[in-house]
Amino acid sequence: MAAEVVPSDHSDPSGPPPDPASDDGHASDASPDDRPLLDRIAQGDQTAWGPLLERHQDRLFAMCLRLVGSRGAGREVAADLLHDSLVKIIQGIDSFDGSAKFSTWATRVVMNTCLSHLRAQKHRQHASLDDTSPSSGGSQSGNMSPITIDSARAAAPSGASLSREPATVSGVQSTEEARRLALALDALDVEQRTILVLRDVRELEYEQIAHLLGVPEGTVKSRLFRARAALREMIERLPARLPDDADP
């Protein structure tokens, strides 16, 4: 007997997007040392930028990489976007009023930079699949197109990303899983990929994501649930065996 799953109500009783002022520290993204560095920067001490940015650069780079995709020259593009984002963070620090966490504000800068890049490139992940017709979205599994060997080869992540497997994950099976995951993530549409990146890569809380996207928290959960379903379905649609050649 199948369980009845009640979909989340988009008009969540929790109401409108949360007030940015309520964005206080959270354990998953806690950076208690940011405040002293930010105070030094506010006083004109430029030497505080180094430790502040180095603390967040890896996560921000991973965010860029997952948003723009790791296929082909994705790592170079992600590095460029990270550079642009860091410069904007440095130059736009005056617009950071401190009501939200620095990490959340920096994430917003990176997200806007990456999304602007994707819009400029007219990047459509669905175009990499067999279905060449423009797709209006990908939140529903019925709109997904089958993934073939050719499209999988074209969307395969670059070999450089595979060499950066964590030391705790070893074996051919784990590498293959990582490739399938990266490939499936690249194939998602921008909205779904963005929310997954914010949650799993940037490890933001629901209210932080809601604040960034300007939607209620219930909508965040609903979109996240559907994005995870889409990711799982995309992984299952991949060929049983990915081509060994990871370069497009």
Place this chain on the structure above:
Amino acid sequence: MTTPPTISESDLLAFIEDAPMSPDTARAVERAFQADPALAARCRARRRDRLALQRLTAAERAPAGAVARALAAAGSQRDVLARVTPAAAPNAAPVVHTIPVSRIGPVAEPWWHAAIHSPRLRPALAAAAVVAIVAGVGVLLYGAVSGRPQPPKPIASGNTPTQPQPGPAPTPVPVIADSTPGVTPPVPSPTPSDATPTVVAVAPAEQELTDDRLLELARSGRLAVRLNAPDAEQALRLLRVMQTRSRVLAVAPLSGIERSMILADLGQQRAIAQAAAAPAAPAPAAGLSPNGEPILAADGKPLLRSPVPSPAPVPVPSVPEPVFAEQAYVVHIPADAEALRQVLRWLSVDTSARTVSAAFVPLERSAVGGVAPAADAADVLWWTGPTSTWSPRITVPVIIQTSP
């Protein structure tokens, strides 16, 4: 009859993300999984996906030196704007990057200001302007509609030109019927219409390219880089490497009219330089056609007339030597002289096998915008934000020339 357990997406999401759940919710989820094994399999798979994505993310590391490059790029842009030299000593007082506020004093109202804003004079001035415009348009239309022919040029008696004169009519010269050779009538002073057209684009003066001069040229779009390489592929490789440099904001191919204008300018400069080194062509003898034969009038008598006087020989390139530029690019860099010098250093390679040289080339006219084109709304509206967000950039075209 037991009702099937009802759970929400939020409950399943909490399970997938290992979020805290109330005991009741946890039991409801467990019962739902027992009732629907497929649902349980899907949720467990999505939980594994989440953990795998987190592991994949944890392995990523930002490129080495990313923060330093960003600080350098941001700092140079800020210093250019604020003209503040960073403190050299580590324990020096922190530099406050602010722009001094200029003082604007009151401006005296000009005498005509009261007139044009007077309630009595304004309508009269407007009517006068309308009348003037209508009259001007009427004169133009009258001249176009009437189509009055141009009066014929005066022709001196006995002077029948043997060849049609292109362009404006020449200045009438006295005719000497006597066939005595060598008699040369006084040469009238040349008129501007008789003057041989000179080259418009004159190569800029060879002045030392100081940092200020470089910046001035670059900001006005009149500075290019000529990259001489044995082959285009090596030059392109250098450009790709330069793209990774921190001071270089972007490198993009240049095409269209901008490319044509730059190539035309470079071709003109080269032709002028070569023509200036060539000896001047001798002036034709009086009374002789260009092929050396005497010019005869209608009655068969030699028509001695001085050639159209020309000024001192001026190098006139008929066709600019083509520039063997295979590709053209534009480089967007911060607006400071150091960035310009660095571009030159990055593009110059001197090895035992090959030599690639780069040099600044001042252009006569602006081919590309001195300021980099806007890429998004932020670039267009940069001036509306705080000064700390200003990021002036300049665009410098790079022309690749291969040595044959």
